[in-house]
Every structure is written in C-alpha cells, then in structure tokens.
Amino acid sequence: MVTDPRQRLIASATALLADEGVEAVTLRRIAREAGVSHGAPLRHFTGRSDLLSAVATAGFAELRRQSEEVPAVTPHERLLGTCRSYMDFALGNPAMFELMFRHDLIDADSPELSGTNSALLDHFSRLIGDAQAAGWRTGADPRVLAASLWAALHGLAELWLRGGLGKALRSDEVDAALDVTLQTYLG
Amino acid sequence: MVTDPRQRLIASATALLADEGVEAVTLRRIAREAGVSHGAPLRHFTGRSDLLSAVATAGFAELRRQSEEVPAVTPHERLLGTCRSYMDFALGNPAMFELMFRHDLIDADSPELSGTNSALLDHFSRLIGDAQAAGWRTGADPRVLAASLWAALHGLAELWLRGGLGKALRSDEVDAALDVTLQTYLG
DNA sequence: TCTCGATGTAGACACCGTCTACTGCCGTTT
DNA sequence: AAACGGCAGTAGACGGTGTCTACATCGAGA
Numbered sequence: 077m078v079t080d081p082r083q084r085l086i087a088s089a090t091a092l093l094a095d096e097g098v099e100a101v102t103l104r105r106i107a108r109e110a111g112v113s114h115g116a117p118l119r120h121f122t123g124r125s126d127l128l129s130a131v132a133t134a135g136f137a138e139l140r141r142q143s144e145e146v147p148a149v150t151p152h153e154r155l156l157g158t159c160r161s162y163m164d165f166a167l168g169n170p171a172m173f174e175l176m177f178r179h180d181l182i183d184a185d186s187p188e189l190s191g192t193n194s195a196l197l198d199h200f201s202r203l204i205g206d207a208q209a210a211g212w213r214t215g216a217d218p219r220v221l222a223a224s225l226w227a228a229l230h231g232l233a234e235l236w237l238r239g240g241l242g243k244a245l246r247s248d249e250v251d252a253a254l255d256v257t258l259q260t261y262l263g
Numbered sequence: 264m265v266t267d268p269r270q271r272l273i274a275s276a277t278a279l280l281a282d283e284g285v286e287a288v289t290l291r292r293i294a295r296e297a298g299v300s301h302g303a304p305l306r307h308f309t310g311r312s313d314l315l316s317a318v319a320t321a322g323f324a325e326l327r328r329q330s331e332e333v334p335a336v337t338p339h340e341r342l343l344g345t346c347r348s349y350m351d352f353a354l355g356n357p358a359m360f361e362l363m364f365r366h367d368l369i370d371a372d373s374p375e376l377s378g379t380n381s382a383l384l385d386h387f388s389r390l391i392g393d394a395q396a397a398g399w400r401t402g403a404d405p406r407v408l409a410a411s412l413w414a415a416l417h418g419l420a421e422l423w424l425r426g427g428l429g430k431a432l433r434s435d436e437v438d439a440a441l442d443v444t445l446q447t448y449l450g
Numbered sequence: 451t452c453t454c455g456a457t458g459t460a461g462a463c464a465c466c467g468t469c470t471a472c473t474g475c476c477g478t479t480t
Numbered sequence: 481a482a483a484c485g486g487c488a489g490t491a492g493a494c495g496g497t498g499t500c501t502a503c504a505t506c507g508a509g510a
Contacts, residue, residue, distance in 0.1 A: 099367060103497080112458065113458065119458070124499090177422075193430065197428070197431045224443040228411070228419075230422055231417040231418020231421060232410075232411070232415075234414075241410055243377065244381040244384045245384070249410065256407055257414070261447055268489090289466065291465080301467095305468070310468075
C-alpha cells in the first residue's frame with residue numbers, strides 16, 4: 077500500500093488515464109478517485125500540468141525500460157527490436173502515449189521532462205551509430221537519421237491512434253505499413 | 264463583407280486559431296470575437312466540435328489545394344513535391360494542422376470530415392501508383408506504402424511542432440531529417 | 451507542552467460548453 | 481393590411497473545470 081500522498085495521486089491519475097483516457101484525467105476526478113477533496117492535489121503539485129508531467133515521466137521511463145529488454149544479438153537487430161517495441165508501447169498504452177506528447181497538458185520544460193525527448197533521440201542515435209559501425213547506412217548523420225526514423229514510427233502510431241488511418245485502413249494493413257516502414261529504413 | 268452568420272463564425276474561429284492557437288478557440292471567445300452573445304454560435308452549430316469540424320474541413324481543403332498546385336513533370340517529382348508541400352503546410356499553419364488531427368476537438372465522423380483522411384490517403388496512393396507505373400518501387404501495395412510514407416511525414420511534423428524534437432534538434436537539422444526521410448523513401 | 455510544517459478541507463472565482471426561455475425582425479401568406 | 485412563422489440573437493442558468501485563499505487537523509521535534 078502506498079502512503080506517500082504524491083505517489084498515491086500519481087497512481088490514481090495513471091489508473092484513470094488508462095481506464096478513461098486523457099480527457100478524464102482532471103484534478104478533481106483524480107482527487108475524487110484518491111478519496112481526497114478537490115483542492116488536495118494542489119498541496120503536492122503546482123497545478124494540473126505538474127501532476128500530469130509526473131505521470132508522463134513515468135510513461136517515458138516505462139517506454140525506455142521496455143525498449144531495453146529487447147533481445148538482440150546484432151546492432152541491426154537491436155535497432156529493429158527497439159522500433160517494434162516503440163510501436164508496441166504506443167498501441168498497448170494509447171492514452172499514456174497520447175499524454176506523453178500532449179505538450180498542452182504537460183510541462184515539457186519541467187526539470188523531469190525536459191530531458192526525456194532528447195534522451196529518446198540519443199537512444200535511437202546510439203543504436204543507429206552502432207548499426208553504422210557494423211556497416212549499415214554509413215555516412216549519414218546518426219542524429220538526423222534517428223530523428224527521421226523515430227518520426228516515421230511516431231507518425232504511424234499517432235495517425236493510427238488518432239483519427240488519421242483509423243477508418244481508412246484495416247488493422248492488418250497497419251501492421252503491413254509498419255513492416256514497410258522498417259523495411260524501407262532497415263532494409 | 265461576409266453576411267452569412269455561419270461563415271462569419273468560421274472566419275472568427277479561423278483567425279483566432281491562427282493568432283492564439285487551439286486552446287483559445289472556445290465557443291465563447293469565438294462569439295466575442297464575432298461580436299455576438301455567447302450562445303449565438305449554437306444557433307448555427309450543434310456544439311463546439313461541430314464548429315471546429317467546419318474549420319478543420321476548410322484546413323483539409325486548403326492542404327489539398329496547395330498540394331495540387333505543385334509543379335512537376337514526372338510522377339516521381341509530383342510525389343516528392345506533394346510530400347514537401349505537406350510539410351510546408353504543417354509548419355506554415357501549425358495551429359490548423361494540430362486542429363485537423365485533434366479528434367477530441369473535432370467530430371471526425373461528421374459527414375464533412377469522414378472522407379478527408381481517406382481522401383488524403385487515396386491521394387498519396389494514386390501518386391504512388393503513378394510513380395510505380397513509371398518503374399519506382401514496383402511490387403509494394405501502393406495503399407500500404409502510402410500510409411507508411413504519409414506517417415513518416417506526419418510524424419516529423421508532429422514531433423517538431425509538438426514537444427518531441429523541439430529542444431533536441433536545431434531547425435536546420437529538421438530540414439535535414441526531412442531530406443533523409445524523402446531520400447529513404449524516394450531514393 | 452508548545453510549535454511548526456505537512457496535509458487536507460471548504461468555499462470562492464472566473465472560465466468553459468450546453469440548455470432553455472425569451473425577444474426582435476423580416477418575408478410570406480392570407 | 482394583418483397575421484404568421486422561422487431565423488438570428490439575447491440572457492440566464494447549470495454543472496463542470498483549474499486555481500487561489502482562509503481555515504482546520506495532526507504528528508514529530510524542541
């Protein structure tokens with residue numbers, strides 16, 4: 077049982093997020109869910125975006141964790157596995173994924189969150205650098221290539237989860253689209 | 264001078280959107296901007312999402328218009344130009360672009376909007392089909408390939424406009440990332 | 451025992467979207 | 481000319497929201 081009130085509020089918010097989506101995660105709903113009065117959360121967070129930032133930070137940590145337990149032998153395999161794990165995370169935690177990139181809801185410049193996106197980019201850059209050292213796509217700037225590849229994955233997730241491809245493409249066609257993307261980048 | 268009240272409200276909303284972003288486009292602000300009472304918009308739209316859907320519809324029409332005036336000779340050139348025009352639109356109209364894919368704000372299933380995303384995908388599919396007929400990347404399902412390519416562009420725009428790459432990448436590195444994406448897909 | 455900080459409460463305020471009752475006004479019909 | 485009906489707009493209310501402030505409680509350290 078969690079006793080730290082800050083942690084308790086984050087847990088309530090996370091549960092609410094997964095159950096009912098981003099819209100439902102209001103300060104007052106979180107408070108109600110946690111069994112406290114509507115003003116209590118402001119004793120522990122400076123505002124809504126501060127609380128949601130804490131939730132999103134946990135999301136980024138989990139994304140990172142999942143991407144690091146990908147089994148792989150070659151650098152190329154590790155890069156491919158990380159790409160797939162990124163999509164798996166997005167499709168498996170749609171509300172959390174949405175929150176993590178809704179900079180109108182979180183405070184992306186906060187000390188806890190300011191580094192996460194750069195860290196993600198750096199993570200991809202390192203994997204790409206390793207794959208390049210093994211002979212793949214040498215010559216390209218790994219940082220720029222990482223941004224391009226990450227964006228391709230991110231766009232597919234975003235377009236699938238949000239309106240974009242929802243009605244226009246069947247579910248298995250989206251899997252196929254991911255395969256095409258990975259094939260295009262990773263040969 | 265526009266007299267149709269519906270058109271007047273859409274114009275006010277569009278101006279507000281460009282000036283102050285998605286957050287500012289509330290029914291009451293739109294009404295104030297248009298010089299009417301706070302309840303007036305509901306005489307012409309069933310709700311906020313209905314009005315914003317009309318704004319987004321105009322956005323999709325403008326995106327389509329801009330993509331069609333791309334000068335090109337070969338199918339390959341036309342495809343490349345359309346990709347660049349998509350990014351130009353996103354970076355040139357960030358608030359509108361955001362609104363167009365915020366399905367929590369618009370009613371993506373409305374009669375006016377339900378077809379736009381499919382139409383966009385079809386547009387890309389057709390361009391890709393033409394390029395394939397000219398020998399490029401034959402064999403791949405044009406529909407799936409279109410989704411993959413569109414998503415790559417979309418993700419780059421989204422990641423750049425929203426939090427993602429904002430602090431992690433310089434502006435010219437984003438241009439470079441677009442070049443890498445186009446290079447990767449279009450050779 | 452007293453004090454003080456951490457925690458929580460309750461009410462207020464200004465927004466928001468939406469609903470409803472009411473008011474003009476203008477063209478058409480009778 | 482008079483009556484009508486629908487279109488456009490108004491004004492107030494309701495419940496919801498984030499945030500602020502004044503107040504209460506309670507436990508650990510001086």
